[in-house]
Amino acid sequence: MTTTNRGRLLLKNSLIYVLLAIGSLVMLVPFFWMLSTSLKESYQVFTWPPKWIPDPIKWSNYKTAFTSLPFGQWFNNTIIITVLSIVGAVLSCVIVSYGFARFKARGRSFLFILTLATMMLPDTVTMIPKFYMFTKFGWINTFYPLIVPLFFGKAYFIFLLRQFFMSIPADLEEAAKIDGASTFGILWRVILPLTVPAIVTITIFQFNDSWKDFMQPILYLSKPELYTLTLGINFFKSQNNVQWNYLMAASMVTMLPSLLFYFIGQKYFVESITLTGMKG
Amino acid sequence: MESAATGREPIARKRRRLTKAERKEERTFYLLTGPWLLGLLIFFAIPMIASLWISLNQWDMLTPAKFVGLKNYNTAFNHDPLFWQSLKVTALYSVFSVPLGLVASLLLSLLLNQAVRGMRLFRTIFYLPAVVSGVSVMVLWMWIFNPQIGLLNTILGYFGIAGPGWIFDPKWALPSMVIMSLWSTVGGSVIIWLAGLKGIPPSLYEAAELDGAGGWQKFKNVTIPMLTPTIFFNLVMGIIGAMQTFGEAYVMTKGGPMNSTLFFNFYLFDHAFQNFRMGYASALAWVLFLLILALTAFVVKSSAAWVYYEGERN
Numbered sequence: 001m002t003t004t005n006r007g008r009l010l011l012k013n014s015l016i017y018v019l020l021a022i023g024s025l026v027m028l029v030p031f032f033w034m035l036s037t038s039l040k041e042s043y044q045v046f047t048w049p050p051k052w053i054p055d056p057i058k059w060s061n062y063k064t065a066f067t068s069l070p071f072g073q074w075f076n077n078t079i080i081i082t083v084l085s086i087v088g089a090v091l092s093c094v095i096v097s098y099g100f101a102r103f104k105a106r107g108r109s110f111l112f113i114l115t116l117a118t119m120m121l122p123d124t125v126t127m128i129p130k131f132y133m134f135t136k137f138g139w140i141n142t143f144y145p146l147i148v149p150l151f152f153g154k155a156y157f158i159f160l161l162r163q164f165f166m167s168i169p170a171d172l173e174e175a176a177k178i179d180g181a182s183t184f185g186i187l188w189r190v191i192l193p194l195t196v197p198a199i200v201t202i203t204i205f206q207f208n209d210s211w212k213d214f215m216q217p218i219l220y221l222s223k224p225e226l227y228t229l230t231l232g233i234n235f236f237k238s239q240n241n242v243q244w245n246y247l248m249a250a251s252m253v254t255m256l257p258s259l260l261f262y263f264i265g266q267k268y269f270v271e272s273i274t275l276t277g278m279k280g
Numbered sequence: 281m282e283s284a285a286t287g288r289e290p291i292a293r294k295r296r297r298l299t300k301a302e303r304k305e306e307r308t309f310y311l312l313t314g315p316w317l318l319g320l321l322i323f324f325a326i327p328m329i330a331s332l333w334i335s336l337n338q339w340d341m342l343t344p345a346k347f348v349g350l351k352n353y354n355t356a357f358n359h360d361p362l363f364w365q366s367l368k369v370t371a372l373y374s375v376f377s378v379p380l381g382l383v384a385s386l387l388l389s390l391l392l393n394q395a396v397r398g399m400r401l402f403r404t405i406f407y408l409p410a411v412v413s414g415v416s417v418m419v420l421w422m423w424i425f426n427p428q429i430g431l432l433n434t435i436l437g438y439f440g441i442a443g444p445g446w447i448f449d450p451k452w453a454l455p456s457m458v459i460m461s462l463w464s465t466v467g468g469s470v471i472i473w474l475a476g477l478k479g480i481p482p483s484l485y486e487a488a489e490l491d492g493a494g495g496w497q498k499f500k501n502v503t504i505p506m507l508t509p510t511i512f513f514n515l516v517m518g519i520i521g522a523m524q525t526f527g528e529a530y531v532m533t534k535g536g537p538m539n540s541t542l543f544f545n546f547y548l549f550d551h552a553f554q555n556f557r558m559g560y561a562s563a564l565a566w567v568l569f570l571l572i573l574a575l576t577a578f579v580v581k582s583s584a585a586w587v588y589y590e591g592e593r594n
Binding site: 017019028030031037045046048092095099103104106108114115120121123127129149151211215219233244248254258259 | 302305306308309310311312313315316317318319320322323324326327328330331334341388391392394396402404405406407408409411412413414415416417419420421422423424428429431434437463467520523524526527530531545548549552553558561562564565566568569572573576
């Protein structure tokens with residue numbers, strides 16, 4: 001390798017790092033701004049020019065944010081809804097997509113295409129009839145409208161899991177079948193252990209969908225004690241005298257579980273996207 | 281994958297009685313997919329038909345509905361300037377945010393695809409906004425857009441530039457939304473681009489190099505054609521997503537100032553749950569649905585001309 005070549009490589013790498021650093025700054029500075037605001041004294045929030053590092057650092061803002069408004073309660077509500085939604089989505093989608101992947105029946109392709117087609121349907125088309133239906137069920141101001149539908153499955157996850165199941169060779173199941181295992185026995189003991197990455201992925205996706213859901217909570221939860229975090233933050237923001245330091249603290253805490261979930265599942269998650277990626 | 285039965289297929293196509301084993305398999309299929317088929321009926325099919333019917337009525341959900349035929353659609357197209365305004369806002373937003381997002385995320389993924397140390401960390405950083413997205417990000421950006429002491433105008437101030445009023449200025453409100461959407465969605469698309477880039481066989485680049493292709497030529501003649509399926513996917517998903525923007529308007533601007541961020545779905549929602557004009561809102565929902573269908577169909581149809589699938593060569 002000649003010196004000019006090495007010089008060019010060095011130059012190229014430096015350029016890459018410079019660009020990466022600028023980009024990272026753009027991505028990270030808003031978060032830093034948020035953190036910084038969340039730790040300021042209320043009177044410091046509006047001082048000009050703004051201080052990047054608050055002095056003093058008021059950690060107690062986080063406590064205030066969570067005690068002055070029922071953020072703790074809203075946190076709990078969101079966790080209940082999210083956990084039950086994940087349970088429902090994983091249970092139903094694993095079973096349904098296993099059916100689509102492994103069992104032949106008349107009408108199967110049609111039903112599968114229909115399933116994919118529902119992904120194109122804007123939520124607003126079914127929103128009003130569903131709202132009316134849940135009203136008739138007496139489900140307004142309960143968590144049911146946010147949870148129960150997931151126990152029936154979700155098109156995107158069914159698609160994802162079906163792709164995944166189809167990449168698993170059928171030999172294992174044949175062997176288990178010869179040993180006399182039932183369909184559910186095979187699914188549970190043979191297939192599921194191989195499907196962990198895909199299940200982690202849909203768990204993360206559903207976590208995100210439920211945790212960040214906004215339109216549905218607006219529709220179905222109007223009592224403050226039933227609010228989810230998104231509603232709570234929006235409520236907090238709509239008050240006349242917005243206290244940005246507390247609001248930023250609350251938003252920060254709302255974001256943390258998403259980050260945590262992402263870091264735990266990162267490996268599986270990227271793997272599954274790559275696998276089911278758009279290979280045409 | 282599905283060819284286990286190919287051996288007997290030719291006769292089987294004709295209406296033939298299923299064997300016992302096949303009937304059992306079919307029963308198992310319907311047993312397993314049953315919950316979802318029921319869900320399709322309860323949460324999609326019936327509400328869809330109901331919604332279409334409601335769109336032909338005048339209905340406030342409290343008193344009985346009154347059939348009015350196509351009046352709601354007529355009102356929207358001929359007598360409601362805000363309908364057109366909301367379409368315009370949504371279209372403008374989509375036209376800018378989707379292509380800009382595609383280009384920005386593609387360039388970024390080329391950068392993040394380089395083999396240098398610490399790349400994992402950088403990929404994570406760029407993905408962070410996508411991870412946390414939602415109402416908390418919107419609230420954060422309201423604070424960033426604050427004209428007096430927000431982050432953007434503070435930084436512009438360091439350079440002696442007096443920044444605009446962002447979401448409080450009718451001229452800047454929609455561009456502000458585009459900026460925010462770039463920040464928060466680029467990382468998500470990057471993951472998909474990276475998967476696409478990984479799928480390009482190195483042999484293609486080697487062959488191009490042998491032919492004397494430079495960096496730009498390799499990009500133009502190998503990378504881009506091989507990525508067209510990914511472009512296609514990102515484009516379709518981007519359009520469907522952008523057309524349904526809702527939270528930004530609801531949380532940040534309430535459609536203002538001066539209706540400059542009156543997103544279609546927000547306008548629809550307002551009619552349904554503020555004015556209780558369920559018929560009109562349903563008509564709007566169907567207009568949006570048909571628009572999305574038409575656009576997607578257009579992209580799908582045109583894709584034959586510009587999307588290249590590796591498998592098609594054989």
